[in-house]
Each structure stands twice: as structure tokens, then as C-alpha cells.
Amino acid sequence: MKSFIKSDLFILILLASAKLILHLLTNHQYGFHRDELATLHDARNLAWGFIAYPPLTPFLGSLELQLFGTSLVGFRFFSALSQSIVMIVAGLMAKELGGSRRAQIFAALGAGIGMLTMIQGALFQYVAFDFLWVVLLAYFTLRLLKSDDPRWWLAMGAVIGLGMMTRYTMGVHVVGLILAVVLTPARKYLKSPWLWAGALLALLIFLPNLIWQIQNDFISLEFQSAIHERDVRIGRAEGYLTDQLVMANPFMIPVWIAGLLSYFRHETYRTLAFMYILPVVIFLLMQGRGYYPAPAYVMLIAAGMVGVDKRIAAADPKTARRSLTQTWAFLSLGFLLAAALMLPLAPVNSAVWKVAYEVHDNFAEQLGWREMNQQIADVYHALPADEQARAGILAGNYGEAGALDLYGNEYDLPNVISPVDSFWMGGAPQENIDVLIVVGYSREDAAQYFKSCELAGQVSNDYGVENEEAELKDILLCKGLRHPWPELWISMQRFM
Numbered sequence: 001m002k003s004f005i006k007s008d009l010f011i012l013i014l015l016a017s018a019k020l021i022l023h024l025l026t027n028h029q030y031g032f033h034r035d036e037l038a039t040l041h042d043a044r045n046l047a048w049g050f051i052a053y054p055p056l057t058p059f060l061g062s063l064e065l066q067l068f069g070t071s072l073v074g075f076r077f078f079s080a081l082s083q084s085i086v087m088i089v090a091g092l093m094a095k096e097l098g099g100s101r102r103a104q105i106f107a108a109l110g111a112g113i114g115m116l117t118m119i120q121g122a123l124f125q126y127v128a129f130d131f132l133w134v135v136l137l138a139y140f141t142l143r144l145l146k147s148d149d150p151r152w153w154l155a156m157g158a159v160i161g162l163g164m165m166t167r168y169t170m171g172v173h174v175v176g177l178i179l180a181v182v183l184t185p186a187r188k189y190l191k192s193p194w195l196w197a198g199a200l201l202a203l204l205i206f207l208p209n210l211i212w213q214i215q216n217d218f219i220s221l222e223f224q225s226a227i228h229e230r231d232v233r234i235g236r237a238e239g240y241l242t243d244q245l246v247m248a249n250p251f252m253i254p255v256w257i258a259g260l261l262s263y264f265r266h267e268t269y270r271t272l273a274f275m276y277i278l279p280v281v282i283f284l285l286m287q288g289r290g291y292y293p294a295p296a297y298v299m300l301i302a303a304g305m306v307g308v309d310k311r312i313a314a315a316d317p318k319t320a321r322r323s324l325t326q327t328w329a330f331l332s333l334g335f336l337l338a339a340a341l342m343l344p345l346a347p348v349n350s351a352v353w354k355v356a357y358e359v360h361d362n363f364a365e366q367l368g369w370r371e372m373n374q375q376i377a378d379v380y381h382a383l384p385a386d387e388q389a390r391a392g393i394l395a396g397n398y399g400e401a402g403a404l405d406l407y408g409n410e411y412d413l414p415n416v417i418s419p420v421d422s423f424w425m426g427g428a429p430q431e432n433i434d435v436l437i438v439v440g441y442s443r444e445d446a447a448q449y450f451k452s453c454e455l456a457g458q459v460s461n462d463y464g465v466e467n468e469e470a471e472l473k474d475i476l477l478c479k480g481l482r483h484p485w486p487e488l489w490i491s492m493q494r495f496m
Contacts, residue, residue, distance in 0.1 A: 008101050012091040012386025015108045016084035023080035023121045027073045029344035030366035036124050037402025042422050049212030050422045051223050056165040057126040079128040083121035087112040089139050093302035096142050103309035110301040114248045115332040116294040118342035126167050134165035134295035149192035161205025172282050180274035226495040232287050246298035251334035256297050259304030278483025349464045367404035368461030377411035379437050379456045392417045392433040396440020397496050419492040428489035437478040451480030
């Protein structure tokens with residue numbers, strides 16, 4: 001036990017635990033994010049697949065619900081844990097590259113202050129777990145290249161399978177891995193039975209979701225195509241290359257560039273350099289969003305920090321002190337920047353909060369869900385008894401549907417109806433429902449499905465913050481179906 005306490009791994013675990021505790025102390029702010037609300041619904045309706053993503057994240061969400069209920073901190077626990085583990089893996093990568101304890105600490109901290117990893121420890125999204133699997137894939141690849149032990153392909157196959165059960169973009173990293181192997185001396189492993197055993201293991205892990213996709217006509221491909229078209233149309237793919245400069249952390253740019261160059265210079269590890277370059281290029285060609293390659297920066301930071309530490313160790317005392325001070329300053333400033341922008345710390349509408357709001361909308365999309373339920377409840381409870389008996393609530397996006405599914409019972413509301421993503425797979429509502437309180441639709445869109453619609457209220461939040469709910473804030477009261485529900489349900493399907 002004493003030897004473990006003195007070990008490098010114990011120090012890395014302490015650092016990761018500090019990050020985990022930081023998230024646990026701050027993750028109670030604001031409310032559930034709209035993405036979390038959709039996952040909450042899926043976590044209570046488990047299947048081997050969902051329209052928007054594979055099944056692993058909802059499964060983890062169901063475990064959290066059993067352990068912690070609908071606590072914000074509890075529901076985000078596994079996300080926070082996954083991003084803390086990333087720090088440990090970064091330190092272990094530095095160690096495998098010959099880094100001292102100091103280099104391992106630098107690597108863990110450099111990875112831990114990444115912009116995406118910081119926000120993903122504060123939200124329960126599949127991105128958090130996808131991030132971990134990609135980092136582990138790089139670590140196991142490093143172990144393979146260093147040890148020349150082909151049995152590491154089994155570990156790589158396992159994380160690829162878990163990655164595919166988390167997010168389909170793992171497929172891009174797999175393509176990057178394959179091409180990186182072909183382009184480097186690692187191509188010798190193509191003849192190894194362990195590589196093919198790893199591939200088989202990945203397929204076996206992914207098989208239940210693949211069967212689900214076959215049974216559902218590969219509906220997720222249709223979803224991904226629609227979402228990608230929307231993202232490109234509204235400009236979410238713009239600034240992709242600029243995003244690469246800040247995705248790890250702006251203060252880590254010199255470090256990860258140095259790490260990338262060190263991998264290219266070292267023939268044994270050149271495969272890892274291509275495992276960064278190729279996914280970045282592929283996502284660029286696919287017009288992906290800027291954060292997609294973010295996990296790959298962890299392995300670059302690990303290598304870069306090893307180089308930083310070696311330069312410090314080789315320098316004269318005065319230069320070493322100056323370099324050490326600069327390194328700690330960069331890490332500290334990087335942490336302060338990431339914490340201010342990516343952790344739910346600042347009061348809503350404070351100066352810091354507004355700066356974060358200009359950078360991303362994650363905090364804004366956590367506000368107003370209980371208020372929305374109350375505003376809809378005001379409309380519902382004002383209906384005559386006979387109309388309440390055949391009334392339903394139609395939600396136009398998954399955030400609204402998830403919030404009504406989560407909180408609706410508290411306001412004595414009927415079950416939510418929504419044709420969005422996995423909610424649509426619940427099937428058409430009962431035929432007798434012909435009075436609809438509609439949220440998330442324009443009056444023109446709602447008029448396609450119902451004979452009459454009138455304004456009954458508006459969605460707002462107590463802070464006056466502009467978020468997605470503010471775009472279509474009207475609460476409509478619609479009556480009379482233009483077609484039977486089974487027919488309407490097919491035409492109403494939405495991907496978001």
C-alpha cells in the first residue's frame with residue numbers, strides 16, 4: 001500500500017479525483033440541458049438503439065437514475081468520471097513515452113484543462129464517453145507500438161466496439177487508424193491474427209446495435225444525413241480549422257504542436273501522428289463540426305509535455321526555473337480560462353456568464369424547463385373538463401418533450417406527444433385525442449395537422465435569456481385533426 005501511495009499512478013489518480021470533485025461541487029447549477037432531457041427519456045425506455053445515437057449512453061443514464069434519481073449532480077456523475085479518467089490516461093501515455101513524474105503531471109493537467117473535456121464533465125452527453133474511448137484507443141495503440149505485443153489489438157477492439165455503441169463518429173477514428181497502420185511500419189500487424197481478433201471483438205460488441213439498425217431500416221443514417229445537412233446549412237461546420245486551435249486549450253497550442261512533431265520524428269510512434277492528422281482531414285472533408293477531433297489532442301499533449309519536461313531537465317538551473325514557471329503559468333491560465341467558460345460557475349446574466357454565452361449555448365439551454373411546464377399547465381387547466389379528457393401536449397423538439405416527460409406529472413399534465421427522434425418511435429397517440437396544446441411549432445406548421453389553432457400563451461424563462469425556446473415561444477391551442485393520427489404520425493416525424 002505504501003508503495004502504491006508513492007507511485008506515479010497514485011499522483012495521477014489524485015489529480016483526476018480533484019477534477020471529479022470540482023465537477024461534483026459545481027454540476028448542480030442551472031438545470032438539465034435539452035440534450036440531457038432527451039437522454040433521460042431514453043434512459044427510462046432502454047433499447048438496443050435510438051434514432052439519435054447508439055444505446056450505451058442511455059444505458060449509463062439508466063444506471064445513474066437508479067443510483068441517484070434525477071439529481072443534476074448524480075446524472076452527470078459518469079460524464080465527470082469519464083473526463084477525470086482521461087487525465088489519468090494522459091499521464092500514463094506520458095509515462096510510456098519516457099516521461100518523468102513531472103511530465104506525467106503536466107500531461108494530466110494539460111489534458112484536464114481542455115475546453116471540450118471541461119464542458120463534457122459538466123454535462124451528460126454521449127460526447128463525454130466517446131471522448132474517453134478515443135483517448136483509450138490512442139493509449140492502447142501506443143502500448144502496441146512500444147511493446148510490439150499484438151495482443152493489444154484486443155484492447156483496441158474493445159474500445160472501438162464501445163465507441164461504436166456510444167457514437168458513430170468512432171468509425172472515422174477507425175478509418176484513421178487503418179490508414180495510419182497502412183502508411184507506417186505498423187502495417188506488419190495486418191498479418192497478425194490478434195488484429196483480426198480485435199476486429200471481431202469490436203464487431204461482437206457493436207452487433208446488437210447493428211441488428212437494431214437493420215430491423216429499423218438504418219433509421220440512424222437518415223437521421224445523421226438530415227442533421228448534417230441542417231448543420232451545414234446553418235453554418236455549424238464553419239470555422240472548423242480555427243476551432244482546432246482552441247479545442248484543446250489555447251494555452252496548449254505550442255505543446256500539442258510539439259507533440260505532433262515528436263510523433264512524426266519517431267518512426268515507432270509515427271502511426272499516432274497519422275491517427276491525429278487523418279481524422280482531422282476526414283472530418284474537414286465531411287464538413288464536420290470543429291469539436292469532432294478533440295479527443296485526439298490528448299495524445300499530442302502527452303507527447304508535448306514529455307518534450308517540455310526533458311528540455312527543463314536538460315537546461316541550466318536559471319533557464320529551467322524560468323521554463324518551469326512558464327509551464328505552470330500556462331497551465332494555470334488555461335485552467336482559469338476553461339473554468340470560466342466551460343464550468344457552470346457564474347450566476348446567470350453575470351458578466352462572466354455573458355462571455356460564456358457568446359462562446360457556446362450550453363448554459364442557456366439549461367434554463368426555463370420548469371417555467372415552460374407551468375406555462376403549459378396554465379393553458380391545460382383552463383380547458384373545460386370535457387376538453388381536458390381528450391387533450392394532449394404536442395412538443396416540437398426533444399428538449400421540450402424531455403422536460404414535459406420529466407416534470408409533467410408534477411403539474412398534473414397528460415403524457416407528452418412528440419414526433420421527434422426516439423419519441424416518435426413510441427407510436428401515434430390515441431385516436432380520441434383531438435385537443436392539442438402545442439409548443440415548439442409555428443402556427444403555420446401546426447395548421448398542417450389541425451383544423452384550428454390559436455395563441456394560448458408564450459414560453460419564457462425567469463432570466464429573460466434567449467435560447468432555443470425563444471425562437472418558437474408561442475403556446476398554441478389546436479383542435480380537430482386533419483387526418484387520423486396514424487396518418488399524421490408518419491408525416492410529422494422530425495429529426496433534431
